[in-house]
Amino acid sequence: MGLKEKLHGIKEDFKGKKMAPAFNALHTFLYTPNETTHNGSHIRAVDDLKRTMNTVIMALVPVLIWGIFNAGYQHYAAVDAANGVIREASLFGNFFTWDNFTMGAITVLPLVIVSYAVGLAVEFVFAVIKGHEVEEGYLVTGMLVPLIVPVDIPLWMLAVAVIFGVVIGKEVFGGTGMNILNPALTIRAFLFFAYPTWMSGDKVWVHGAKEAVGTPDAISGETILGSYAQNSSVVYDFTDKFFGFIPGSVGETSTFLILLGGLFLMFTKIASWRIILSAIVGAAAMGLIFNGVVDAGWITESSKFYGLMSTPYWEHLIIGGIAFGIVYMATDPVSGAQTNTGKYWYGFLIGFISIMIRVFNPAYPEGVFLAILLMNVFAPTIDHYVVQANVKKRMKRLKLKTA
Amino acid sequence: MSKDIKIKKGLDIKLVGEAEKTLAEAPKSRTYVIKPSDFHLVTPKMLFKEGASLKAGEPLFFAKKDESIKFVSPVSGTLTEIKRGAKRVITHLVIEADGKDTTVEFPTLDVATANAEAIKARMLESGLWPFIKQRPYDIIASTKTTPDAIFISGHNSAPLAPDYNFSLKGKEAYIQAAITALSKLTSGKIYLGVAKAADSVFANISEVEMHTVSGPHPSGNVGTQINKIAPINKGETVWTIAPENLAIIGELFLTGKFNPERVISVAGSGVKAPKYYRTKIGAEVSTFAYSAGVEGDNVRMISGNVLTGAQVAADGHLGYYHNEFTVIPEGDDYELFGWNKPVFNKISSSRALTFSWLFPNKKYDLDTNTNGEHRAFVVTGNYEEVFPLDIYPLQLLKACMVQDLDAMEALGMYEVAPEDFALTEFVCVSKQPHQAIIRKGLDLMHAEIG
Numbered sequence: 001m002g003l004k005e006k007l008h009g010i011k012e013d014f015k016g017k018k019m020a021p022a023f024n025a026l027h028t029f030l031y032t033p034n035e036t037t038h039n040g041s042h043i044r045a046v047d048d049l050k051r052t053m054n055t056v057i058m059a060l061v062p063v064l065i066w067g068i069f070n071a072g073y074q075h076y077a078a079v080d081a082a083n084g085v086i087r088e089a090s091l092f093g094n095f096f097t098w099d100n101f102t103m104g105a106i107t108v109l110p111l112v113i114v115s116y117a118v119g120l121a122v123e124f125v126f127a128v129i130k131g132h133e134v135e136e137g138y139l140v141t142g143m144l145v146p147l148i149v150p151v152d153i154p155l156w157m158l159a160v161a162v163i164f165g166v167v168i169g170k171e172v173f174g175g176t177g178m179n180i181l182n183p184a185l186t187i188r189a190f191l192f193f194a195y196p197t198w199m200s201g202d203k204v205w206v207h208g209a210k211e212a213v214g215t216p217d218a219i220s221g222e223t224i225l226g227s228y229a230q231n232s233s234v235v236y237d238f239t240d241k242f243f244g245f246i247p248g249s250v251g252e253t254s255t256f257l258i259l260l261g262g263l264f265l266m267f268t269k270i271a272s273w274r275i276i277l278s279a280i281v282g283a284a285a286m287g288l289i290f291n292g293v294v295d296a297g298w299i300t301e302s303s304k305f306y307g308l309m310s311t312p313y314w315e316h317l318i319i320g321g322i323a324f325g326i327v328y329m330a331t332d333p334v335s336g337a338q339t340n341t342g343k344y345w346y347g348f349l350i351g352f353i354s355i356m357i358r359v360f361n362p363a364y365p366e367g368v369f370l371a372i373l374l375m376n377v378f379a380p381t382i383d384h385y386v387v388q389a390n391v392k393k394r395m396k397r398l399k400l401k402t403a
Numbered sequence: 404m405s406k407d408i409k410i411k412k413g414l415d416i417k418l419v420g421e422a423e424k425t426l427a428e429a430p431k432s433r434t435y436v437i438k439p440s441d442f443h444l445v446t447p448k449m450l451f452k453e454g455a456s457l458k459a460g461e462p463l464f465f466a467k468k469d470e471s472i473k474f475v476s477p478v479s480g481t482l483t484e485i486k487r488g489a490k491r492v493i494t495h496l497v498i499e500a501d502g503k504d505t506t507v508e509f510p511t512l513d514v515a516t517a518n519a520e521a522i523k524a525r526m527l528e529s530g531l532w533p534f535i536k537q538r539p540y541d542i543i544a545s546t547k548t549t550p551d552a553i554f555i556s557g558h559n560s561a562p563l564a565p566d567y568n569f570s571l572k573g574k575e576a577y578i579q580a581a582i583t584a585l586s587k588l589t590s591g592k593i594y595l596g597v598a599k600a601a602d603s604v605f606a607n608i609s610e611v612e613m614h615t616v617s618g619p620h621p622s623g624n625v626g627t628q629i630n631k632i633a634p635i636n637k638g639e640t641v642w643t644i645a646p647e648n649l650a651i652i653g654e655l656f657l658t659g660k661f662n663p664e665r666v667i668s669v670a671g672s673g674v675k676a677p678k679y680y681r682t683k684i685g686a687e688v689s690t691f692a693y694s695a696g697v698e699g700d701n702v703r704m705i706s707g708n709v710l711t712g713a714q715v716a717a718d719g720h721l722g723y724y725h726n727e728f729t730v731i732p733e734g735d736d737y738e739l740f741g742w743n744k745p746v747f748n749k750i751s752s753s754r755a756l757t758f759s760w761l762f763p764n765k766k767y768d769l770d771t772n773t774n775g776e777h778r779a780f781v782v783t784g785n786y787e788e789v790f791p792l793d794i795y796p797l798q799l800l801k802a803c804m805v806q807d808l809d810a811m812e813a814l815g816m817y818e819v820a821p822e823d824f825a826l827t828e829f830v831c832v833s834k835q836p837h838q839a840i841i842r843k844g845l846d847l848m849h850a851e852i853g
Binding site: 004008024028030031032033036041042043044045047049051137175177269272274334336338340343383390393394 | 416562634636637638639703705709710711712713714729731733734735736737738739740741742743746749750751752753754755756757759769770771772773774775776777778779780781782783784785787793794795797798813814815821825828829830831832833834836837838839
């Protein structure tokens, strides 16, 4: 008797019992189920939700690997800098090294494990209580969460945030597909507002920076956005920023890999190109407006907004979390706009508002997660107007006929 | 107004086992079955008891709500059994054929001079009325309303669909007679959508507004054509009639006899020698299935096409409205890592390690596996790619699920039939039963608004 038959036997034993969803969730990871169609369409396309979610995870893996190396690299670079040695980043010289990997792995992998273990546990409990199948939404959320938090976040904090995000952000609305806000961003927002000292400032972005405060080995862990917001000069050049040799949340640093991931997601039709494209346009538009304001001389160097306002519009796209947010989080189909026309507006406003928040909120210059959450709330409104246009057209047709 | 309708959104599902254009006579069926469930929302009132002998074309039962709508026996023989299901609902009427083919005969009708009342009366008494469907609600047409238009699709774009230019060859005169007759029953026009073809059986049909349709499925769905030509507004009614039924209607006018003949395509990857068969409405599917040959035992037999047909057992019968019989393999097996491995042998609307986009002309051997479990709606934008109607499919489905009558009406529920949602159901990542959702929504509207 092979594995397939054995598992089939267990599935039949579980049928109708409380724990069935839990077993099925594990079973369907190994085998796609033996379910067949009934009346209606007798054949079905091959895509299911697991494949959809898996595609997003595949697009996230390079970013995660980069994040692991970069966590180690930033740690050692900061230690060197504290000792007065300035590092020149080189991909194979001092980036893809075993030391960086081990140091990165021991800081980043626990985040991944805690995120998945806690989040999936909540999902399983809810599935068993409510008697529905375990839905795949958390597969992506669980991967996104470790990538959008600072490396040194305490694990208990992450666990609390994940429980909050999954229960309040998703399960109370009815689970995957029913939520209003993106669960990963709900988790991020919870962390930001519950533990603000941990989530902002300049000491959480590089592993070891917090502990070293006040000691002679104190290291700087400031992100580029932080530097700009304080109108101080930035030590990183374009290659550093584009390829991601910079401090920041685990997954957000390498715009290059995010771009590749985004192209892959658009090509596979998993992420909406409408949202990604219009969000980039929106961000560039806001950036250009600010650049224009600076060029016109309305804002001078004495202004506290000068640093970020004078940042060239294209540079806004490669620093901070905006690229990551646009590609992986704005494209969440559940919390985003659902109509094709709506997606253009939704994406554009995310890009536009991201940069606006970034410039006008120097205390926490990361606007993209707030912008996406805000637009999550307004997505149904956008859709409403798009759908109403269709409804009005139908009404008009009726009036023409009767007139 | 342009006479051409070009559809861009849609999906041609190319399957293995297309019917070869040779016509075979199906062996005589021993029994014939009429299933009242084929006539949606009709409650049958029987005219005969078990054991009665019938002529072909003799009314078997009438609709409880409208006694003038009669349903007739396709053959002469004995009504051997009235099968009932839960709550004593009649599920099957089994007629054992006597092989004599004695038929009820009506006087012929000159459709060119006959008036609307005469035509309507003849259609009702001879059992032709159930062939007329109406929208809204996709049910048998009400006898009390005059349709604002009549739509006929002379193009069948469904997977493995029979080619009308082959299956209806020689019936042009009947079709024309039916159209002439029907044109007197509507206050508007008769619209006929046809595909571009050299030997079209519809080439010389007159008294219609002809539109050439092209593009992927669902370009041949009558719902798509209605939406593109003259969408239905609130308060309007249109009739839709399938061309094979026009032939039966016309034949009765011209010869006086009800001839339930169907030239069906027997197709699908489960059929050894797919080809066309001449048979009758309600015949045993085994008569042609095993004549064409069926591969293996674990197959799904479908009366109708793979997108909208009804599952039938090996001892089942051809449905009242079907002109196709399809056999595909059952997919009741597990597939190791089926959710993440690259897939070359199944159709996908995405490119998520699925490679059907590389081979647009490849023919696939699909089975009935759902390829995943039922989920809540998550993915957006993929229905729109295969849904050419000017309607928001996801929003309409959700309105149906929450039974929001106002939203359903506003979003275009009057214009659709379940078959319009067959392709969105096919591509649905969440494996939701779209056609069933729409059917339930239409039934709710019919009950509440009527």
